[in-house]
Amino acid sequence: MTTYTENLVQQLDDSTGPSHDALAALIDIGPDAVPALADALPAPVRRAYRARRERATPPDWSEPKGIRRALTELGAHAPVxxxxxxxxxxxxxxxxxxxxxxxxxxxxxx
Known part of the structure; x- marks a missing residue:
């Protein structure tokens, strides 16, 4: 069964408009949405995210850029x-x- 948060994450790929509402709802949920977001990542990025969590390495300021670059190279994110x-x-x-x-x-x- 899909949870509410997982349903919101799935809506992020919808280009018809619900993705903005889903994004706003996920932001409202806050850190509790992170596990569902991590599960939706492509396998290499998901493994890197989980490895960082297991090491208990705190994220630094460059992490979002690295994740965006990895997603772009995997074809899961369009450069802006x-x-x-x-x-x-x-x-x-x-x-x-x-x-x-x-x-x-x-x-x-x-």
């Missing part, structure tokens, strides 16, 4: 680039250093 960052492109400066310019400055019609 903020719109302002997406507009930037690298260019070589006069001194050979790499700089970033806003593409909309070059092409005002965009």
């Amino acid at each position: 680039v903020p719109p302002l960052t997406a507009r930037l492109r690298p260019t070589a400066a006069g001194n050979g250093a790499l700089t970033w310019i806003d593409r909309t400055d070059l092409h005002p019609e965009r």
Whole structure:
């Protein structure tokens, strides 16, 4: 039988809209939702999460980034680039250093 929390976790994959409500409900549940979330992770990430819990290693500030990267590499998470960052492109400066310019400055019609 699926628990309420497990049902919410399953709704996170729904792109039709209920995922936002499910996310809000899971946030309200708080730390008690973590086991159901961990069970829904892809196997390599789930094993890493459980190993960290067994070692009683506290999470550090870089852990969320590492988990997002692992999920992206496994194809379970799409990378997100903020719109302002997406507009930037690298260019070589006069001194050979790499700089970033806003593409909309070059092409005002965009």
